[in-house]
Amino acid sequence: MNTAIPVPTEVPLPPQASPLRRPVSPQCFYTPPGAVGDGCDGTPIRFEADPSPQGSACGTAARSNATRPMTANADMGSVVMLSSAVAGVGVSTLAAMLARTLAQRGVKCVLVDADLQGGGLDVLLGIENEDGSRFGDINAPLGKVDGKALLRELPVWDGVPVLSCDPWKVENPQWWEIQACIRSLAQTRRMVIVDAASHIGLDGLEDCIGARHIVVVEMTVLGLARAKALLKSSGTFDGDDGPSPILVGIGPRGTIRNRGTTDVAEAEEYLGREIDIVIRPDGRLCSALLEGLGLRKPNTATRKALERLADCVRGKVRKA
The missing domain is CATH 3.40.50.300 (P-loop containing nucleotide triphosphate hydrolases)
Known part of the structure; x- marks a missing residue:
């Protein structure tokens, strides 16, 4: 006697609970430092530290031909x-x-x-x-x-x-x-x-x-x-x-x-x-x-x- 084997059906997964607060992309607030070369012409991108003491302490990078030093105590x-x-x-x-x-x-x-x-x-x-x-x-x-x-x-x-x-x-x-x-x-x-x-x-x-x-x-x-x-x-x-x-x-x-x-x-x-x-x-x-x-x-x-x-x-x- 042929017995039909029941085919298992897909059980839908319950919807995931939404987090208490939505994740925010860090890039939303991040402005990358200046670089020498943009990589488009084959030149490597490199960063140069700000020559001022404040810039070296913070690890701030700037362009070699247009350095933008941070002003101490600015704002x-x-x-x-x-x-x-x-x-x-x-x-x-x-x-x-x-x-x-x-x-x-x-x-x-x-x-x-x-x-x-x-x-x-x-x-x-x-x-x-x-x-x-x-x-x-x-x-x-x-x-x-x-x-x-x-x-x-x-x-x-x-x-x-x-x-x-x-x-x-x-x-x-x-x-x-x-x-x-x-x-x-x-x-x-x-x-x-x-x-x-x-x-x-x-x-x-x-x-x-x-x-x-x-x-x-x-x-x-x-x-x-x-x-x-x-x-x-x-x-x-x-x-x-x-x-x-x-x-x-x-x-x-x-x-x-x-x-x-x-x-x-x-x-x-x-x-x-x-x-x-x-x-x-x-x-x-x-x-x-x-x-x-x-x-x-x-x-x-x-x-x-x-x-x-x-x-x-x-x-x-x-x-x-």
Whole structure:
């Protein structure tokens, strides 16, 4: 008896889930450096380093007959870099709130996450699932970044474009890629707010010496000691090659009735510098951040401190 053998039918594969954010081609932002010969006439393409010290440090290439040296500190007057001696004192939060305060005043700014160890500024702000480019999508080994193209691809938080760094997802960018992004964004926005954390991995950012620096100081005995060591050891903050830094004192979290908090006068006497702004802990804001609810509106005292900091920054940063 003939038995018909069933012919297996093709089972359609389920559609692949779309990624949380679309991939962006690195070439979208990359402008290749100049070369001697274009290869079309049989001559090999070769790159020549910029003869200036800044160009040699960055590995910038240029044409031998039309060298285009990078200008040190070019367009860095509109850059504001925030850092601290140690992590966990609120540099990222302060950078984001400052950028939002400036944006609410009509100042077009962009927020850059240069914290190569911690990162996650998009997670802090609650926009980690938004489409857009992160540092892992950008590659500028020898050239420069197209700032306008990059700006169009960034996710936006409260009117502020954000270029974040997610070191647990992709490999960290090189310092020259960070510098290229900061320089290009400074040419397209009035202010670039950079979360530089503790400056780890950012020693090569020589272009940023001319930027305005905000040093966050924890108002405790240990915090002041660490801040003094940072101010003493880092040539970035000595005021010789750039403007003196703005010092922002941050009150420690978890204290009872401000016990353990150093007085402003004592802090200034110890550091030998003036504390420009003091910000006290905002319990509700900190709780929302810890719960992953994003960065909410600050309380009245914090908002007033941010307004004073914005006034200080706008009065000392070069205006476009």
